[in-house]
Amino acid sequence: MITQSPGHLVTRVISLERYGEVLRVPELRAALAASIVGRVPIGVATLAILLFLQGRTGSFALAGSAAALYVLGLAAVAPLLGRMIDRLGPRPVLSLDAALYPGMLFALVVLAVKTESRWAIAVAALAAGASFPPITICMRALYPRLVPDVGLLQAAYSMDSAVVETLFIAGPALVALFVAAGYPVGALLFAAVCAGAGNVVFLRSPAVKKWTVHAPGERRSLLGPLRYPRLVAVFAATVLYSVAFGLYEIAVTAFAASRGMPAAAGVILALASVGSAAGVIVYGGREWPLSGSRQLLVAMALMAGGLALIAPVSNLYLFGLMSIVACAPMAPVIAAQSLLVSRLAPRHMLAESFTWGATCLLGGVSAGIAAGGVLAEHVAPSWILLGAAAATLAAAAIVWLTLGAARH
Template identity: 35%
Template sequence: MSHSAGLADYRAALTTPGARGPVLASLVGRLPIAMVGLSLLLYVQDSTGSFATAGMVSAGTLVGVAIGSVAQGRLMDRVGPSRPLLGTVGLFALFVTLGITAVEQAAATWLLVVLGFAIGSTEPMIGSASRAMWTRLVPPGPVRTAAYSYEAISMEVFFIVGPALSGVLVAAPWAGTGVVLGAAFMILGGVAFALMPTIRSYRPPVRAGGGSLLGPLASPGMKTVALAAAGFGVTIGFVEVAVPAAATQAGSPPMGGVLLGVWSVSSVLFGVYYGTRPWPRPLHLRIPVLLAGFALLLTLLAIPTSLVWLAIALLVAGTLVTPQATAHSAALEQVAPPGTITEAFGWVITAVTLGLALGQSVSGQLVEHVGVWSAYLAAAGAGLLIAFAVYLRRHTVLAGVPTQPVPALV
């Protein structure tokens, strides 16, 4: 059963002693979380002239994020967040440099995809470490719920503002500007977050046993939440390629990023309100209902009129973006085994990014060979199918973490 959070609880969470520094550093580091991949997509498209090639490279980046987020989360649950973050920041800087060099040298598509994967797998998972931090700083209850809601809301803001910035920066004199700027923010924020006293001083308790290879994903409820997160990613992935393509066809490529930024207005405003009055109240019903509602709203984007109508439709559909992420985050309290919260959140990121990769790669093909409208309808259809599958598994979220026999403590 999830708690609802009032505005006073948000304030209490963000002013908790030891939270302010990490919160500010994570804001810097997480701002480009959806910017690096999409900036790379637009950069490659500008260099090669092909949305299909660009979609493959971006998909490679997202698959890298999907794998890297779980690996980093598992490591953080065992040794703390500071050392893994600092190590991945160094590798990330190296691979971004190599990736830009490859694009400038007109390297083969396969090499661009491989470097995209390397960039994604080494993106520092500041979001996972930031969310896990709240389990140590605030006790269970409305304040912790508000902290998780803040994490979800801010994450969705970055998933929307980042693409908007990418679309604007692709019009800069050099199309790779967005990649460099996004990487710089991620590196700066990652280092600052890792060196904060609250983060640097944390040492996780020693856990007995090796656990399952799948970690928290071994929990049936966790699988259901990951499926819902994948559906969320798939639907957004379709749209993130189709909207810039629609703007390009209309003769105004920079408007693609601006249009994607329209999501943020309704997403944030409605997301804060929804956090205080979530519906449906039971999490096991809320997750499939929100995904299905979002999929239905995406059909509005397929109505062939103008970019103005597209902006209005995105504004309407955006109302259900943040509520989904908030529900996924809240459900982790219910379905993730103890001591695995960082990795559990990593699995949610993995599911979202794999969904984004699938949605973007298929959307690129549909846009190029069928039409922009087909990508919007495919997004809606995929979202409804996955929402139905999540609904069929709703009992696993209601049941929470299965009770297993554990050795007696001596």
């Protein structure tokens, strides 16, 4: 006989109190608040670069290539910055980037206004991406230091993923406000100020001040985390499910265009982000009786199922509503991956391990967008969505074959 009330059963499924417990961890709240300000460019900078340069030069090719180079800079330099954080601590890296990044964005603006030199703009965009302060990586490496409880650590990574999803939702809206006001350059300057100020405050937080560097228990290797087969398997899976993210974005854009409402793509992607943020809040609101690798497997299986579920939908409005549910597992996949990396990576390589994950994520999304663009010329959006589901299942297969029976 069930004697528990429905409300009690719901709290056993999800409890926001777990997030309260995380925020009550000494020194975490101040670091997290500062990191949010410093991470505002995540949702703002790429779109701001694209719209500012297109409006200034009239060239989509120049604007698109500059935005792509900005992302390339982010991805290419991240592992090096992670290694420096592991060896020196975050202060030298973040202090330098907090000055360089706003300077590079300002240089990009000046070059676009004064010269319109394609090569100079390209170099500035690449340098801006390469100098973006890796504050997200610092937070993900900081959580295991501050949250020793494994169950709460899952909630911490879920909360962090929810923060990033929120920035992806709010960022384009902020850019749209600047563009609507006739001041698109303001979005870039706003991103620069947030990055600089947020990182200065983050560096002054007690948790970062007390950061200690872990001495390696073994000889250092140029390969870093790539020496460890299980981490390599997680990174490979990250590339594949990130390809699915990129394919989904193109599929939505192509689907909306095929229905004569291309602007609806932005609304659908925003709804998908809302669903993703809600999904990760649910995921982190409970301690699941599964190992980290099994949690990642389940999340990827649900993600693949969601993408396959919306593939045959032909009504634009129904597609948008179903995307909220179908995309709910996306942020949980990232949170589960972060939790797994935190368990698999050696302590003295934690930051670098997370940066490799970020590089794989950015590279996979870029590859998915590129492949989706080619596919959109030849096949219906439904096939692109099925391709995204297949890529996610391939990622799950890699994790299953290498980590399926692990207790991590």
